[in-house]
Amino acid sequence: MISHIRTMWLVFLHLFHKKATIQYPEEKIRLRPRYKGRIVLTKDPDGGERCVGCYLCAAACPVDCIALQATEDEHGRRYPEFFRINFSRCIFCGYCEEACPTYAIQLIPDFEMAEFKRQNLVFEKEDLLIDSQGKYPGYNFYKAAGVNIGVKEKGAGDQEERPVDIHDLLP
């Protein structure tokens, strides 16, 4: 009995609290930058595609809703030939972002992607790729990697020595 009265009293007190409910969509909620919403593919500071088609996001995805195919340009730079996310399966867990070694795939604070047709929730690369670095500015994977794919010469990276001269006998 006491418990019932207490509950009613608490509910009554809520009349005087600040309202948590907002009038969406007239009023928008402010989402933090790290909110895990729609997935995008970003570009590096030099405007190149960040995704290198390593398949780690696809492997990390618990619902297997990411499919891609890696290919290479004439310099050997690897990028996805197609990159498909089936958002009708996506659970916005953010594992893909965690797995991504190049900061390419990022979850952004946008959740407004309702569709009447499920098929429209299948996003291809052209729907995913944005012209921005997203949350992690300044990183270009190919500058840190050892391969030469036209971004930097062998040995020209910050953390690299000049290529070994194999004819050199000096210690």
Place this chain on the structure above:
Amino acid sequence: MPTIYIDNKPYEVKAGKNLLETCLTLGLDLPYFCWHPALGSVGACRQCAITLFKDKEDTQGRIVMSCMEPVKEGACISVSNATAKAFRGQVIEWLMTNHPHDCPVCDEGGCCHLQDMTVMTGHNYRRYQYKKRTYLNQYLGPLLNHEMNRCIQCYRCVRFYKDYAGGEDLNVFAAHHHVYFGREKDGILQSPFSGNLVEVCPTGVFTDKTLKQHYTRKWDLTAAPSVCQHCSLGCNTTAGERYGKIRSITNRYNGAVNGYFLCDRGRFGYEFVNDENRITQPLIRNRVPEAVDEQSLMDHLKLLLTQSRTLIGIGSSRASVESNFALRQLVGSENFYQGVSLDEAALGKLIASILQSGAVHTPSLKEMEQADAVLVLGEDIWNTAPIMALSVRQAVMNSAAANALQQTSIAGWHDAAVRELVQDNKGFLANAGLTASPLDDISTCTLHATPHDIAVMGFAIAHAIHPGLPEVPQLNNELAAKAAQIAKALQQAKRPLIISGPSCYNEAMIKAAFDIAGALNTGERKAMLSYVLPACNSMTLAMMQAPSFEKSIDRINDNTVVIILEQDLYRSIPPAKANAFFNRCKNLIVLDSLHNGTTEKAQVLIPAATMAEADGTLINNEGRAQRYYQVFVPTTGMVKESWKWFWQMRSLQTSSGNGLELHPNDWLTKLEKTLPQFNGISRVSYPPEFRIHGQAIPREPHRYSGRTAMLANLAVSEPKPLQDNDSPLSFTMEGYPNRPPASLIPFFWAPGWNSIQSVNKYQQETGGALSGGDPGIRLLEQKTGTPTAYFTDIPEALPAPRNKWLLLPAYHIFGSDELSAYSAAIRELCPEPYIGLSTQDTAELGITDGKNITLVAEGEEYTYPLKIQEHLCNGIVLLPAGLPGMPALTWGSWATIAPSLKNNAV
């Protein structure tokens, strides 16, 4: 068996092994790099450190390299001891100081031994703050990609390439922490076994360039156990598919057949499956539209097959046992032929009858490696059966090592020490061939002679071993001396091996090889006799005794229906003869997977599945039946296994279409009943309803990605998973998660072992047979101790016709095989057509190297540039066999040669 204590637990282990092998055999996870089960130990990488205690009371112990330490009775070791663990962690941390930040773009990632070992030792954060060493890469040809930055200096590549495979153009350069593994300068790697570097290299220095064109991680491949289709040895492979295309072929360990290695033709020759030239729709010619659906095809076939016409079936040496047998059942045994020339069919029949007689033992490739004297009689095994050449090389090296080790107590796995001891000594190999072969470098006795001379020498050897056999009359001195030398060496051996084959189109040579092996087969000496065959399933047709289709020509009239199975007849007989054959065929049904000259002539063309889309069985040159499994179901077109098509046709004939389908195993059971020589073949695989704890065996790893997105562009609702009614494998990632039986291993993977090195988890002992026995059923076993009859018909020396040359094929590892030449990378390595003559013949003809000359054989003219063959004997003209775009020739016939009048203006 000695008992050793690992972390205070007693284990019974095999004597004579090292501790690393032993630990791996026991299932313990111990990281290593430089050791490889086929290459032995050198103790270079310091990664497999363990603690060895003096006795049970010792708690301090000392660090030793487990790969360099032999098993000793009562030895106490610790793998998980803190000191050893810290040591291994430090070693890998050092190795990683220079390893580039490449994994996302490295093709090795996901099947990388270095990744696995790094995770295994627990090294996860980089503490080293300084710069990384870099190297420039080299161009190594169309097969391999070089990325030297990733090297961890384990030396496995050069140990495989130089020491194991005998390659000369890959080496280690420079000194200290600058060592560089590569060629002297950019260029194509010359060894036909270079592809194995992809698997031998523990990291991504050497990666598969053909995979790079359509890169897929190992965890994303739908894979199935397959068998190589590109020569008669039947090496086991794993074929991986993604998005309806075959992406890569990797080695599938079979302790008795290919072991750890494949040749480049087998590894890179898979792209015919993805070729644009594939036949995907049934065609009925001379009607509009030609492409028809299955119902119209069946209606048409019903008319063709049921109007009491004679059916002629031409079996194929590159189609499965099931397909050939289904065709034989459809047309009747008396109407079943094979699509090879008369000569080739006769040679195949001879070889099969010799091996079926059971008088001598025909060895597996593993047994060949144990041979202590080898005689190669006329077969260019380097090009017709490359992995056999690799096995012969091991036999030569192993017997030299065994000789050297008799004086010392060093164990055989001490690779560097054994090589030091052996120096340049070699075991006995006698290589008799038409012209030079890379095997000549390691052979004790080399002979370059005509097929007749080689055969005669063979008979002379047989006579020298067994004086009861007829003597060769008028043997020239050189041959007599060689025969005596070879006979002596073979008699001293305990496990002599004789190899021959049909590539010289010489029957006597095959008979002589049998005589030698039979004569050697006495008492404790166990001789081995191996024949190479022209194609992956030639043995089946030879065992079925199918005659050459040339014999069927007279039987063909307007009322016959000819069914050609998966082959291009233009590759077996010259165009004029083939055209004459096709002109007689008014009703021609062809089943094939790729368009070619024969399919153009077909009235009805039916799309047949390649090895990747089919289940089937192949019988290799040792009579080992091996099943290959369907890798994927093609989404477009109507591609089906030929045996399924034949079953449908049979239902049309008998109007019994009750919907009952026959599985490969049902076909094999029927085959056993019909032809008793195939007894046992139905045990080659598990029935389709085989399950482990109620579960099928998944073709996809549990990390397979993209399931709900791969086809989402077509329809967002995922389709029902595909069913496989013909095998115990499933097309999904769901199923039995542990190790399947040896013949059903779709891919090698074990927890913590993502790379192909995980094969050690599937073996009974490291480097030994797969758990449960190596796959394959041998159909040709030795029945008697010594042969009851020998061949005594020594060919007489016929003087060569004046100004005529014996026309013989020169085989090329890249180019002579039909299907592998569809791969762009292999095609790049194919030689250009040429006419090969000896130096002396060329001088007498007065023509110069590189100039076009014309060869006339059987009334046909062929003009190609001349290539002088320094080691070729006189009186023989060699033309490359089976190159893409080159017509078939009448091998073994006499040809005339004239300097070409055309195109010589250069």
